[in-house]
Amino acid sequence: MVISMKVLTVFNHAGGAGKTSITREIGYEMSTQGLRVLLIDLDPQANLTSWLGISGVKAEETVRGVAVDGAALPTPREVYGLSVIPSHVSLALVEGLMMGRVGAHMRLRRALQEAQDRYDLVLIDSPPSLGQLSILGAMAADQMIVPVPTRQKGLDALPGLSEAFQEYQAVKPGLTVAIYVPTLYDARRLHDREVLADLQANLKPLAHAIPQREAVWLDSTTAGQPVGVYAPGSPVHQDVRRLSADVARAVGLPYPQAAQSGVDA
Numbered sequence: 460m461v462i463s464m465k466v467l468t469v470f471n472h473a474g475g476a477g478k479t480s481i482t483r484e485i486g487y488e489m490s491t492q493g494l495r496v497l498l499i500d501l502d503p504q505a506n507l508t509s510w511l512g513i514s515g516v517k518a519e520e521t522v523r524g525v526a527v528d529g530a531a532l533p534t535p536r537e538v539y540g541l542s543v544i545p546s547h548v549s550l551a552l553v554e555g556l557m558m559g560r561v562g563a564h565m566r567l568r569r570a571l572q573e574a575q576d577r578y579d580l581v582l583i584d585s586p587p588s589l590g591q592l593s594i595l596g597a598m599a600a601d602q603m604i605v606p607v608p609t610r611q612k613g614l615d616a617l618p619g620l621s622e623a624f625q626e627y628q629a630v631k632p633g634l635t636v637a638i639y640v641p642t643l644y645d646a647r648r649l650h651d652r653e654v655l656a657d658l659q660a661n662l663k664p665l666a667h668a669i670p671q672r673e674a675v676w677l678d679s680t681t682a683g684q685p686v687g688v689y690a691p692g693s694p695v696h697q698d699v700r701r702l703s704a705d706v707a708r709a710v711g712l713p714y715p716q717a718a719q720s721g722v723d724a
């Protein structure tokens with residue numbers, strides 16, 4: 460099956476929404492289906508980088524050269540069958556260097572276009588802000604994946620998100636949300652059930668909610684391994700597989716059960 464490269468940016472300016480977790484897991488699951496996957500860590504916190512067990516990153520391995528000088532993509536690290544452009548805390552300084560440079564926000568998009576024969580899927584993990592790096596990731600995207608915690612905090616972020624999307628769409632018409640993903644869902648709490656009902660009424664397409672489950676999510680970050688490697692077949696891995704099917708269906712990628720995911724995509 461010939462697939463033209465898709466670029467998906469996982470986006471929410473609210474912190475702790477599940478962006479990095481989703482990027483790592485969908486990336487790994489799609490790679491197990493034979494897709495050539497590139498992950499890009501745009502967050503100076505570098506969680507995606509360390510949660511994949513990558514250390515000793517040099518600034519030249521990050522998107523710095525792309526964003527500041529319009530350079531080509533750096534050579535990625537290769538882990539668990541994934542190609543990864545890692546992050547480093549110095550990426551925080553890139554925001555300042557991008558400001559006042561006309562066209563800087565389109566540079567990642569351009570660099571990816573030059574690499575389109577090498578990858579089937581590019582997943583970009585954004586930082587928790589609406590700053591320059593988030594815009595860089597948004598402008599590079601064909602579509603967005605938007606995780607929303609099933610908490611008041613999740614609802615509070617929605618007006619800001621919709622304002623940001625309108626601004627981005629003015630520059631890049633056709634940029635859409637592929638799927639919203641309810642995250643950190645605790646079905647025992649009335650609050651979470653009420654927020655989920657609100658999301659179901661207002662956001663489309665919406666993935667199945669990802670339950671909040673502590674141990675495997677946290678321990679897999681310490682281990683630096685995707686859940687499919689750290690705890691294959693575990694309940695968290697089943698959640699991850701269902702999410703991957705929902706996303707695959709929404710964006711038209713091959714993944715088992717994607718056709719029956721039941722999401723109104």
Ligand SMILES: Nc1ncnc2c1ncn2[C@@H]1O[C@H](COP(=O)(O)OP(=O)(O)OP(=O)(O)O)[C@@H](O)[C@H]1O
Nearest residue numbers: 473474475476477478479480587670671672673676
């Ligand atoms: N379903 C889940 N159940 C329990 N913990 C989870 C779940 N999903 C993610 N986590 C944990 O919640 C925390 C926040 O998730 P994550 O870092 O992926 O969010 P983020 O949106 O990338 O955060 P930031 O805005 O800081 O970049 C992490 O410690 C992660 O391991």
Ligand SMILES: [Mg+2]
Nearest residue numbers: 478479502506
């Ligand atoms: Mg993150």
